[in-house]
Each structure stands twice: as C-alpha cells, then as structure tokens.
Amino acid sequence: MKRLLVPLAVAGLSAATLAFPTSAEPHWATDNLQPKPADAYGAAYFWLDSNGAALRKATQYRLDTKSVPKLVSSGSNSTPDGKPGMTGATGTTKPGVTKNVNLPKTIGKVFFLDKSGHYRWCSATSIQSRNRNLVATAGHCVFANGKDDVYDKWVFVPGYYQGKAPFGIYAGAYAFTAYDLDTYDDYDGDFAFVAVHNGFALAGEKEVSHKDFKAWAGDKWIKPREIDAKEFAKCQINLGECWSVGEDKPADLVGPDYPGAVLEKVEVSKETYNAANTGRGQGFKFGDPVVEQVDKAAWDAYKGPGEKGSGPDKFGNYTITHYYTQKWVRPGTSRKYYEAHYMIGIARDMGRLGDVIGGQGVAWNQPMGQSVVAFGYPSASHPDGDRPFSGVTPKWCAGKTGTKTYQVNTFRVDTHQVLKCSMTPGADGGPWLMRYDNGKRSGYVNGVTSMFHDQDGNGRIDFISSAYFDGEVAAVYNKAQYAETKSIVGPRGELLK
Structure with missing residues (x-):
C-alpha cells in the first residue's frame, strides 16, 4: 500500500493548540486498513462468524525477540518539544468493578492476522476524537515490523470476553503512527491511532426469494434441504433450483x-x-x-x-x-435430492465507537513521575515460564511513572517512560491513564504499553514501558482526528456501498 507522509506544516493545526520548535517539525505515517465498506464488513464478519470462533482462536501478539529487552537509564528527564496539552474524555456508562479500580468501558482487544497468517490480538482503548471513531494502541499492533504494510483484517472489540463482542465489532479504516516507527522501526514512536468504521453486530439470518438474494449486498449463502423424488420432480417443473447427488444402485x-x-x-x-x-x-x-x-x-x-x-x-x-x-x-446406494433455500445474514449498525462506549482523553508533553493506571489483557508467561494471566479479562497496574527516561537498545529506543508493573505480553497497546477518575472511569491516555522488562533478572516481568507522549504524538493524534469513517451496514442490515 502507498504510504502518505505529511509534515506538520500542512496539517492546518491551530498554533494555539500545539506549538513545536521550527527545527523539529514532527512527521507521521498513515496507511489504509479497510476503508471500503465491503472490506470492512468482510474483516468483521471473519472474526464474528461461527459464534466468534476466530476470536477465540487468536493468541496474544508479542514482539519478535529471543529475550526480554533490557532497560538502560538515559540519566535525564524527557524534554517536552512543546507546551503540555490534553483533550478531555467523552462520557461512558458504568461497567463492573474489579477490586478497588473500576474498569473503564473503553478498553478492549484489537484482532488481526500477522504476516504468517496467525490470529493475533493486542490491548487497546477508545479515545476522544472529533469524529468519535479513534482507537489508541501500540504501533507494533497495527504496523508490521520491517514491512511497508499494516496487518490484515484489523478490528477493535471493546469489552471483549470469550468470543463475545457485547458492543459490536469496529473494523479499522485508517491507521496513523510516528514516521520513525514506520520507516526505521524506531520504537520511541511505538503507538498508533486507528480510525474505525461504525460498529456492527450480527443479528441472525433470514430466508428470502431468489430475486432478493441476488440483490442482497451483505452476507448470503445457499442452504440445501433434502427432498424426495416427487418434490424434486415438482421443483424441476416449477424451474426451481434443485439438484441430485449420487445414483440408485441395488445391493x-x-x-x-x-x-x-x-x-x-x-x-x-x-x-x-x-x-x-x-x-x-x-x-x-x-x-x-x-x-x-x-x-x-x-x-x-x-x-x-x-x-x-x-x-x-x-x-x-x-x-x-x-x-x-x-x-x-x-450395500447399494440411493440418489439424494436437494433444493436451494436462499439465506441472507442480517447485520445491525451499532453507531460510532465514541457514542457507544465513550472515549478516554489524551495528554502530551506532561512532566515525568505521573500517577497512572495501566490497563490491558496480559496473557503470555513470564520469562521463567509461569503464566499467571489468561488474557480473558482485563488487568491493571497503578503507580507513578519513572522520573527519568530509558533506552532499549534492541529496538532503537532512547526515551521510553516506565512503570513498575508485572503484566505480561497481551497487555501490549493497553492505555496508561493519567488522572484516572475511578468514579467516572475516565482519564487521559499518556502512554500505551509497548515493551515488557525483567530488570532484576529473576525471570519475572517487573516493568513495562511506553513511548513518551510528546508533541509529535499529539500531531499524529490530531491528524487522525480528521479521518472520516461511516456506517458499513444500512437500516435493513444490508452492506452499504
């Protein structure tokens, strides 16, 4: 796919909103996921078909590395490249409670096919945006490492639980990330914002006439029904669609x-x-x-x-x-007779992501040492082989981010922020929420989980790290806000053009 690289200077962003040094104009990269309704419908249906069989088959995605990458202190504070800024969260209704932290309704999993065709997932969250259609996750959960491409059949499932999509499934349309991640595999920019189409859910099947079947733009199939020889003869006289299989052969x-x-x-x-x-x-x-x-x-x-x-x-x-x-x-054989029954799959439009579950705020150029709550769906085992998390339900870590930035030489990282946390891979892409309001279940995304680290060498993950959300992150975010998406199914459940 052709990649569009756009400098901030042509973005049309208000200088009152963001201010950048003239010597450090940020850039971003964007790529199409499934912008056409037919492709988006196909991706979502792929995951929903057979009662979510593909969703249940998926396993957590993890970075391609033989060992847990080490953090090396840079010995300095992160230097903001502009003024601090933030956008507020949009409202959500209240879900259930886990311990003393109320889980936000905005979190869920993103599903995709990796470059080997394996079914994968990462963690993610809905965020506030002008079109109420943005998802924040890790860049490596959208953009293929070392490839000028994105992953196939990318969708977001908020509130995912054991093959179920309680709020619908949202197919990705356009993906945005840091230019350096996309071009140089520089994980200082390991974040992504994805504009998604309206969500939809499968609402059953309906038998229709052959004429309506041919005109139907959504999912459709022919369901055969076995009939006897007399019904078969009648079907042929009436020019119906029927057929026979095998032959009559005595024993x-x-x-x-x-x-x-x-x-x-x-x-x-x-x-x-x-x-x-x-x-x-x-x-x-x-x-x-x-x-x-x-x-x-x-x-x-x-x-x-x-x-x-x-x-x-x-x-x-x-x-x-x-x-x-x-x-x-x-044993002999007998001829079997069948007639066609024309079936269509009905889909229901769920509306815009932000209208359904709300969206977290976004913050950038904030001081280090922030109190945050990090959410995700950890699943992989620790380096020592112990696997305390199933990936079925979301988990969280709370604490203050480090006061210094860190390097991860394996992935060209110079300025990651860190949080003491024992979540394992599967939590990739989960949000770090600053100023989290436990009653409103909302805060400001000030990072997304990128990497997992065993700093004391005891075979247990003890730190996670994220890209530092600076002005360049804000520029990518603001660019993503202009991406327009739409419903992919109509009022009758049909696929829209």
Missing part, C-alpha cells in the same frame, strides 16, 4: 469375506431354516429361532413365513416363531 449379494460386506438377516420358513447349514456364509442359519409373544390382533395380522403357535396361553398371549438365514451384501 449385490457377495460372500462373507468380501471387503466391506454387510450381514443382513432374512426371515424364512421353518423348512428353509432347517435345511440351511450352520456356520458363516450366504444362506446359512442366522442364530436360533426367535419366539415372539404378541396379542391377538398382531397374531391375526401376521402374514410372514414364520410359524404361528396355538394360543392363547394362560396370560392371554399368542406366539409367532421366526426363522432367519444370513444374507451377505455389498
């Missing part, structure tokens, strides 16, 4: 040792049974005679070759003695 008599031979029993007369051989073979006796006790009506109605006894006995029963011989056959 053939074979020997008992013929491959695939099936043993059947044949009722015969007493005389035929007595004349038959005992053993295993065509026409040989099939077990001992069977005496059946029946009532008077069944006894009178019986016309078979068996022998009727006298009756009734003292209990009022009559008897019929049945005699059987062996019949070895190669």
Whole structure:
C-alpha cells in the first residue's frame, strides 16, 4: 500500500493548540486498513462468524525477540518539544468493578492476522476524537515490523470476553503512527491511532426469494434441504433450483469375506431354516429361532413365513416363531435430492465507537513521575515460564511513572517512560491513564504499553514501558482526528456501498 507522509506544516493545526520548535517539525505515517465498506464488513464478519470462533482462536501478539529487552537509564528527564496539552474524555456508562479500580468501558482487544497468517490480538482503548471513531494502541499492533504494510483484517472489540463482542465489532479504516516507527522501526514512536468504521453486530439470518438474494449486498449463502423424488420432480417443473447427488444402485449379494460386506438377516420358513447349514456364509442359519409373544390382533395380522403357535396361553398371549438365514451384501446406494433455500445474514449498525462506549482523553508533553493506571489483557508467561494471566479479562497496574527516561537498545529506543508493573505480553497497546477518575472511569491516555522488562533478572516481568507522549504524538493524534469513517451496514442490515 502507498504510504502518505505529511509534515506538520500542512496539517492546518491551530498554533494555539500545539506549538513545536521550527527545527523539529514532527512527521507521521498513515496507511489504509479497510476503508471500503465491503472490506470492512468482510474483516468483521471473519472474526464474528461461527459464534466468534476466530476470536477465540487468536493468541496474544508479542514482539519478535529471543529475550526480554533490557532497560538502560538515559540519566535525564524527557524534554517536552512543546507546551503540555490534553483533550478531555467523552462520557461512558458504568461497567463492573474489579477490586478497588473500576474498569473503564473503553478498553478492549484489537484482532488481526500477522504476516504468517496467525490470529493475533493486542490491548487497546477508545479515545476522544472529533469524529468519535479513534482507537489508541501500540504501533507494533497495527504496523508490521520491517514491512511497508499494516496487518490484515484489523478490528477493535471493546469489552471483549470469550468470543463475545457485547458492543459490536469496529473494523479499522485508517491507521496513523510516528514516521520513525514506520520507516526505521524506531520504537520511541511505538503507538498508533486507528480510525474505525461504525460498529456492527450480527443479528441472525433470514430466508428470502431468489430475486432478493441476488440483490442482497451483505452476507448470503445457499442452504440445501433434502427432498424426495416427487418434490424434486415438482421443483424441476416449477424451474426451481434443485439438484441430485449420487445414483440408485441395488445391493449385490457377495460372500462373507468380501471387503466391506454387510450381514443382513432374512426371515424364512421353518423348512428353509432347517435345511440351511450352520456356520458363516450366504444362506446359512442366522442364530436360533426367535419366539415372539404378541396379542391377538398382531397374531391375526401376521402374514410372514414364520410359524404361528396355538394360543392363547394362560396370560392371554399368542406366539409367532421366526426363522432367519444370513444374507451377505455389498450395500447399494440411493440418489439424494436437494433444493436451494436462499439465506441472507442480517447485520445491525451499532453507531460510532465514541457514542457507544465513550472515549478516554489524551495528554502530551506532561512532566515525568505521573500517577497512572495501566490497563490491558496480559496473557503470555513470564520469562521463567509461569503464566499467571489468561488474557480473558482485563488487568491493571497503578503507580507513578519513572522520573527519568530509558533506552532499549534492541529496538532503537532512547526515551521510553516506565512503570513498575508485572503484566505480561497481551497487555501490549493497553492505555496508561493519567488522572484516572475511578468514579467516572475516565482519564487521559499518556502512554500505551509497548515493551515488557525483567530488570532484576529473576525471570519475572517487573516493568513495562511506553513511548513518551510528546508533541509529535499529539500531531499524529490530531491528524487522525480528521479521518472520516461511516456506517458499513444500512437500516435493513444490508452492506452499504
């Protein structure tokens, strides 16, 4: 895909909103995910189909590294490249409570296919934006490492839980990140803002006429129903869509040792049974005679070759003695007949992401040492192999970020901020919320989890790190705010053009 690189100078941003040194104009990179409704619908349906089977199959994404990357103190505070700034959160309703921290409704998982075709997920959050359609996550959860491309079938599922999308699924349309991450794999810019289409949910299926089926732009399929030969003939006369499979072929008599031979029993007369051989073979006796006790009506109605006894006995029963011989056959086949039933999948538009679940605020150029609450869906094991998190439910860490910035030489990092936290990979992309209001369940995104570190070397993750949110992050954020998206399904559940 062709990448658009735009300097801040042409962004049309208000100087009163952001101020940057003239010698350090920030740049950003943007790429298309699924801007067309048909592609967005296809990506969302891929994850929702079969009751969310693909969602449940996905595993956490993690950076391609053989060992946990080490943090090296830069020995200095981060230097803001402009004035501090922030945008406020949009309102949300109250979800449940976890311990003493109320989980924000805005968090969820992003799902995508990595470059090997594996089903992956990261953590993310909805954020406030002018079009109420932005998701914040780690850059490595959107942009492929070392490739001029983004991941396929990228969607956001807020409130995700065990294959369920309670607030709908939101397909990514446009992705924005730091120019240096995209071009040089510089993880100082390991963040991304993704503009998503309106969410939608699957709302069942409906049988329609062939005419309506052909005109339907959404998901559709033909469901076959088995019919008999008479219904098949009628279907052909009425020019319906019907077909047959196989052929009528009678069973053939074979020997008992013929491959695939099936043993059947044949009722015969007493005389035929007595004349038959005992053993295993065509026409040989099939077990001992069977005496059946029946009532008077069944006894009178019986016309078979068996022998009727006298009756009734003292209990009022009559008897019929049945005699059987062996019949070895190669099973025959019968033609099956089917007719088409035309089915369409109905989808329901869920509205804009920010209108459904709200959005967290965003802050940049803030002093170090901020009190934050970091959220995410940790899942991977610690370096020592212990796996305390399942990735099923969100977790959190609370504390103050470090007062110094850190380097991670493996990933060209010079200015990451750090937080003491034991969450493991899977929490990648989860928000660091500054000034978190536990009652309103909102705050300001001042970082997103990028990397995981074992600083004391005991085989346990003890720190996580994030890009420092500076003026360049704000520039990318403001650029992303202008991305317009729309509904991908109409009022009848149809796919829009």
